[in-house]
Amino acid sequence: GDSVTQTEGPVTVSESESLIINCTYSATSIAYPNLFWYVRYPGEGLQLLLKVITAGQKGSSRGFEATYNKETTSFHLQKASVQESDSAVYYCALGEGNNNNAPRFGAGTKLSVKP
Amino acid sequence: GPKVLQIPSHQIIDMGQMVTLNCDPVSNHLYFYWYKQILGQQMEFLVNFYNGKVMEKSKLFKDQFSVERPDGSYFTLKIQPTALEDSAVYFCASSLIGGANTLYFGAGTRLSVL
Numbered sequence: 663g664d665s666v667t668q669t670e671g672p673v674t675v676s677e678s679e680s681l682i683i684n685c686t687y688s689a690t691s692i693a694y695p696n697l698f699w700y701v702r703y704p705g706e707g708l709q710l711l712l713k714v715i716t717a718g719q720k721g722s723s724r725g726f727e728a729t730y731n732k733e734t735t736s737f738h739l740q741k742a743s744v745q746e747s748d749s750a751v752y753y754c755a756l757g758e759g760n761n762n763n764a765p766r767f768g769a770g771t772k773l774s775v776k777p
Numbered sequence: 778g779p780k781v782l783q784i785p786s787h788q789i790i791d792m793g794q795m796v797t798l799n800c801d802p803v804s805n806h807l808y809f810y811w812y813k814q815i816l817g818q819q820m821e822f823l824v825n826f827y828n829g830k831v832m833e834k835s836k837l838f839k840d841q842f843s844v845e846r847p848d849g850s851y852f853t854l855k856i857q858p859t860a861l862e863d864s865a866v867y868f869c870a871s872s873l874i875g876g877a878n879t880l881y882f883g884a885g886t887r888l889s890v891l
Contacts, residue, residue: 702882762833764825
């Protein structure tokens with residue numbers, strides 16, 4: 663079945679440093695799945711950070727960006743300069759784009775940003 | 778933004794008993810989901826539900842599990858009987874359209890089976 667593997671956490675960086683959280687995917691029943699990053703802040707549910715549905719495209723939100731790379735089957739999340747408020751758990755996810763199948767998620771990567 | 782509420786946030790139950798996890802989805806959403814996450818492991822898909830029916834379920838959705846949304850109220854996950862390996866955080870989600878559309882999640886219910 664479809665699966666997602668992402669950087670094992672926890673990850674700790676200092677404020678204003680750069681960040682990369684790796685995500686690779688395996689899609690068994692569709693050549694070009696839809697790819698997502700969700701974020702979960704303490705005490706809240708997961709919320710969509712960004713999504714990309716076309717291979718080769720880049721998505722961005724709140725200073726984060728991720729590029730859909732079909733050659734390496736990757737969708738790494740990057741930010742040039744993190745803030746303390748970015749401390750959260752980040753989940754990479756894959757969807758097949760049809761109504762009957764739910765997205766599949768990675769294990770989540772816990773990010774702590776030190777002031 | 779739209780909110781999904783899960784009640785309670787933590788539930789403790791003895792092995793073999795029945796438990797019902799409640800989810801109040803976004804009011805106009807049509808698709809509903811349950812995911813399960815054991816600490817440090819994948820957030821695993823359990824089931825999705827639409828128009829009163831299970832659309833897709835994973836191997837983790839054992840015979841002891843059932844879902845329903847009677848009369849458009851709470852979307853529930855019932856486990857009967859519970860087992861020790863059911864201890865996990867259960868996340869409910871809903872979406873307006875299925876598949877790759879944006880999911881809205883609750884904060885999760887931590888289930889501890891003793």
